[in-house]
Amino acid sequence: MLRAGVLTTVQDIGRRGYQRYGVSVCGAMDPWSLCVANALVGNGNGAAGVEMTLDGPAFDVDEETLIAVCGADLAPRVGDTALPMHRPVWLAAGSRVEFGTARMGCRAYLAVAGGIEVPEILGSRSTYLSAGLGGIEGRAVRRGDRLAPGRSARKLYPGLQRQLARTRAKFVAAHWAASLHPERLARVPQIIRFVAGRHWETLPADARARCLASEYRLSAASDRMGYRLEGAPLELAAHADAVPEAVAFGTIQLPPDGNPIVLMADRQVTGGYPRLGEVASVDLPLLAQLKPGDRLRFEKIALTEAQRLLHLQEQAFQQLRESVQAHGTE
Amino acid sequence: MAESDAAHLSFSPLGDRALLIECDAAPGPRTTACLRVLAESLAGQRLPGITDIVPGLRSLALHYDPEVWWNGSGAHAPYENLIARLQALLAPQAPQGGTGLGRVVEIPVTYGGEYGMDLHALARDRGLTVEEVIALHSAVEYTVLMLGFAPGFGYLGPLDERLSVPRRATPRTRVPQGSVAVADRYTAVYPMTSPGGWHLIGRTPIKLFDTQRDPPVRFAAGDRVRFVPVSAQEFTRVRDEWR
Numbered sequence: 001m002l003r004a005g006v007l008t009t010v011q012d013i014g015r016r017g018y019q020r021y022g023v024s025v026c027g028a029m030d031p032w033s034l035c036v037a038n039a040l041v042g043n044g045n046g047a048a049g050v051e052m053t054l055d056g057p058a059f060d061v062d063e064e065t066l067i068a069v070c071g072a073d074l075a076p077r078v079g080d081t082a083l084p085m086h087r088p089v090w091l092a093a094g095s096r097v098e099f100g101t102a103r104m105g106c107r108a109y110l111a112v113a114g115g116i117e118v119p120e121i122l123g124s125r126s127t128y129l130s131a132g133l134g135g136i137e138g139r140a141v142r143r144g145d146r147l148a149p150g151r152s153a154r155k156l157y158p159g160l161q162r163q164l165a166r167t168r169a170k171f172v173a174a175h176w177a178a179s180l181h182p183e184r185l186a187r188v189p190q191i192i193r194f195v196a197g198r199h200w201e202t203l204p205a206d207a208r209a210r211c212l213a214s215e216y217r218l219s220a221a222s223d224r225m226g227y228r229l230e231g232a233p234l235e236l237a238a239h240a241d242a243v244p245e246a247v248a249f250g251t252i253q254l255p256p257d258g259n260p261i262v263l264m265a266d267r268q269v270t271g272g273y274p275r276l277g278e279v280a281s282v283d284l285p286l287l288a289q290l291k292p293g294d295r296l297r298f299e300k301i302a303l304t305e306a307q308r309l310l311h312l313q314e315q316a317f318q319q320l321r322e323s324v325q326a327h328g329t330e
Numbered sequence: 331m332a333e334s335d336a337a338h339l340s341f342s343p344l345g346d347r348a349l350l351i352e353c354d355a356a357p358g359p360r361t362t363a364c365l366r367v368l369a370e371s372l373a374g375q376r377l378p379g380i381t382d383i384v385p386g387l388r389s390l391a392l393h394y395d396p397e398v399w400w401n402g403s404g405a406h407a408p409y410e411n412l413i414a415r416l417q418a419l420l421a422p423q424a425p426q427g428g429t430g431l432g433r434v435v436e437i438p439v440t441y442g443g444e445y446g447m448d449l450h451a452l453a454r455d456r457g458l459t460v461e462e463v464i465a466l467h468s469a470v471e472y473t474v475l476m477l478g479f480a481p482g483f484g485y486l487g488p489l490d491e492r493l494s495v496p497r498r499a500t501p502r503t504r505v506p507q508g509s510v511a512v513a514d515r516y517t518a519v520y521p522m523t524s525p526g527g528w529h530l531i532g533r534t535p536i537k538l539f540d541t542q543r544d545p546p547v548r549f550a551a552g553d554r555v556r557f558v559p560v561s562a563q564e565f566t567r568v569r570d571e572w573r
Contacts, residue, residue: 019382021547022477245386270478278345304407306346
């Protein structure tokens with residue numbers, strides 16, 4: 001690593017099964033982009049990748065490597081040439097990859113064939129910053145760190161790899177890309193769908209209407225634990241002191257000041273504030289790609305609809321896996 | 331509802347990948363014991379796609395993968411299918427847990443001085459002597475009501491009303507690992523150095539969270555904890571033994 005960037009961490013899809021011991025799930029803020037990047041290089045969903053935030057890192061590549069970059073556009077390049085995103089790329093040994101400042105979105109994901117090899121702690125390689133565990137010694141990536149890939153099951157895209165050797169290029173990218181509708185990232189204000197929780201009905205009717213009609217701005221105090229929203233504050237009818245209980249990725253909490261907080265990847269496992277509901281899982285990636293100052297609106301949908309949308313996304317992902325399978329031998 | 335009456339269970343969604351099973355009883359050792367029985371029976375069922383079962387003060391969250399809960403026709407959403415299964419498995423009444431469940435964990439504590447810098451202020455505030463605070467705090471067995479905030483951080487209760495103070499208005503940015511603290515009707519141990527708003531009355535030399543152990547924590551919700559006062563010399567001896 002020549003330059004670490006603002007916040008670069010090793011992440012997978014999170015640490016499951018330990019929440020009852022108070023252990024946060026962590027994992028990628030935009031798990032969809034990480035999973036797509038992993039699928040493009042032939043990794044399973046559990047593989048660890050690199051999450052890069054707002055201003056990305058720069059690093060030299062020691063060995064010929066198959067990679068894919070998905071998520072935010074952090075203007076990646078190899079030397080003077082733009083590095084194409086959302087597709088498999090064979091990088092030559094000795095090439096230098098540099099990420100810049102976010103042009104669209106907030107978080108980019110780098111997947112490497114074989115996954116990023118760091119010790120598995122409690123079943124995951126995710127960096128758990130506040131507890132100082134997982135990833136690289138429980139911390140963000142620093143200048144001078146070396147990230148090594150694990151062994152990959154098989155070498156994908158041998159044709160591209162041969163082309164890399166033949167042309168002596170710095171990299172060779174596939175001509176096709178995963179279709180990910182990146183234009184959704186550009187929507188202003190972003191529309192974030194959510195499923196109402198059981199405290200929703202305890203909000204006065206005008207507060208509920210205001211929540212759905214208002215535009216919120218992402219506060220600068222937002223981080224991987226929670227997205228703090230600024231807008232029209234919402235009051236509860238009577239200040240309901242919710243009994244502490246488990247929360248989820250996307251739980252929208254309402255603290256006494258009335259400014260909602262959406263709980264994100266590094267959230268604590270339980271919370272004691274009343275909740276409006278939970279962001280639909282399919283929209284968490286869109287939310288995770290918002291940066292401080294960006295605007296959003298909430299749209300309430302039924303739980304059945306949220307689960308149906310998630311099912312469609314899963315089907316699209318299986319199709320992607322199949323086309324990687326088909327193109328993998330090229 | 332009185333704690334002795336059988337509590338009812340109700341279900342509600344916690345987003346599209348989790349649900350809550352709520353027990354309509356007041357939080358406390360009995361409710362915690364009942365949730366533990368429920369959690370253990372659910373874990374024993376090995377339902378497909380359940381990734382986490384997380385106790386709250388009076389509810390249990392089930393985190394699940396909705397993809398495995400679509401059935402053939404797709405007429406019902408995964409939530410409905412999972413709820414139907416749970417309703418078939420569980421009686422509408424919450425199980426009676428009793429309060430003798432779980433293990434009893436002894437935690438040595440060195441009270442006051444550099445180990446518990448708020449002990450004097452707390453005693454003064456509550457009109458007690460330091461010795462009385464220590465005696466009250468270490469006299470009873472606490473129930474681990476819930477884990478949260480940080481890995482291995484247990485909300486232990488109920489704390490004697492005479493020791494109950496609200497959280498500090500401004501949390502400390504750095505509370506040392508092992509700090510034993512009180513706030514409201516709870517006491518807790520900070521398993522790792524972290525920010526914290528509770529009042530520090532002592533410190534334990536033992537490690538409460540260790541990823542090298544399985545499970546990584548020394549107690550889970552429903553276990554019981556007793557604090558055992560030890561001298562500063564004993565603190566050092568135990569700490570060195572743990573290294």
